[in-house]
Amino acid sequence: MELKLNRDTFTAFLLNSVPIAKAMGIEVESIENGQVVLSAPLLNNINHKQTAFGGSLHSVATLACWSFLHLKLLEAAQQEAPIVIVSSEISYLRPVSGDFLAICKAPNRDSWEMFLKVFQKKGKGRLQLSAEIIQGNQVCVTYSGTFVAIKKSI
Amino acid sequence: MELKLNRDTFTAFLLNSVPIAKAMGIEVESIENGQVVLSAPLLNNINHKQTAFGGSLHSVATLACWSFLHLKLLEAAQQEAPIVIVSSEISYLRPVSGDFLAICKAPNRDSWEMFLKVFQKKGKGRLQLSAEIIQGNQVCVTYSGTFVAIKKSI
Numbered sequence: 160m161e162l163k164l165n166r167d168t169f170t171a172f173l174l175n176s177v178p179i180a181k182a183m184g185i186e187v188e189s190i191e192n193g194q195v196v197l198s199a200p201l202l203n204n205i206n207h208k209q210t211a212f213g214g215s216l217h218s219v220a221t222l223a224c225w226s227f228l229h230l231k232l233l234e235a236a237q238q239e240a241p242i243v244i245v246s247s248e249i250s251y252l253r254p255v256s257g258d259f260l261a262i263c264k265a266p267n268r269d270s271w272e273m274f275l276k277v278f279q280k281k282g283k284g285r286l287q288l289s290a291e292i293i294q295g296n297q298v299c300v301t302y303s304g305t306f307v308a309i310k311k312s313i
Numbered sequence: 314m315e316l317k318l319n320r321d322t323f324t325a326f327l328l329n330s331v332p333i334a335k336a337m338g339i340e341v342e343s344i345e346n347g348q349v350v351l352s353a354p355l356l357n358n359i360n361h362k363q364t365a366f367g368g369s370l371h372s373v374a375t376l377a378c379w380s381f382l383h384l385k386l387l388e389a390a391q392q393e394a395p396i397v398i399v400s401s402e403i404s405y406l407r408p409v410s411g412d413f414l415a416i417c418k419a420p421n422r423d424s425w426e427m428f429l430k431v432f433q434k435k436g437k438g439r440l441q442l443s444a445e446i447i448q449g450n451q452v453c454v455t456y457s458g459t460f461v462a463i464k465k466s467i
Contacts, residue, residue: 176361179369182336207330213398214372215333221368243405244367250400 183215193265195227200258211255216292220302223263224288228306235275240308247304255299263290282310320344337369347419349381354412365409370446374456377417378442382460389429394462401458409453417444436464
């Protein structure tokens, strides 16, 4: 994935798009190599058990997937497309007791190509994306969200 | 449900337990009549489409359910019990374009009694709780989360 924006530009765009992400301390770590990596500090997202709040973990995973689709569509369709989240599922496998990453990796090639074909033809496409929350080397949370992108009329 | 804490005391407890809830502007509206109602302003949780960010909606729904279980266990078991969230699913039915409520209603009686029996006997119980996000009179989001409560050793 060759992305059209650099990391700093995209960070500013993301935090401007979703201001609560600033309070969560979210930063863009990487938008290269076919994946989006966001980070967040435990401190901003801590709960009374001294672990990360489940709602924050969900938020960072959602934003990783949203960012991935936004950037990938910019690259593939040469345009920004409003993206709506339809549904998501999250499993909290183990507590997050330190600063953490949310990683959204590219979906398989067939899914992406089918999505893009429908998006280009019908002006609207639906895609399922997955993310993981990583602390240290451990996967602590798995997330899957269904997103719809809508082509802007020209 | 007769609750052991009043609204202000519980609000302070909730915001102290999960500090990011302050940035989201979450307030406790009601902890009576067998349900927990939290509110949040659009402004704190807005996205670039001028609607509420999906991650914030998930956070407020999670906290409504967590609050319900915390308070109900205080009442039923006369003790605080650490609560862990295991998984959740959320469906975004329509955009939230104004201030909103998250309502967690009591599960059916059989589910609750089964949960409480297992919790009392084995020191650990698992319960599924549901919440809705309401704006105006419309249900905009449905949420379901699975929570585990662990009895503190005395």
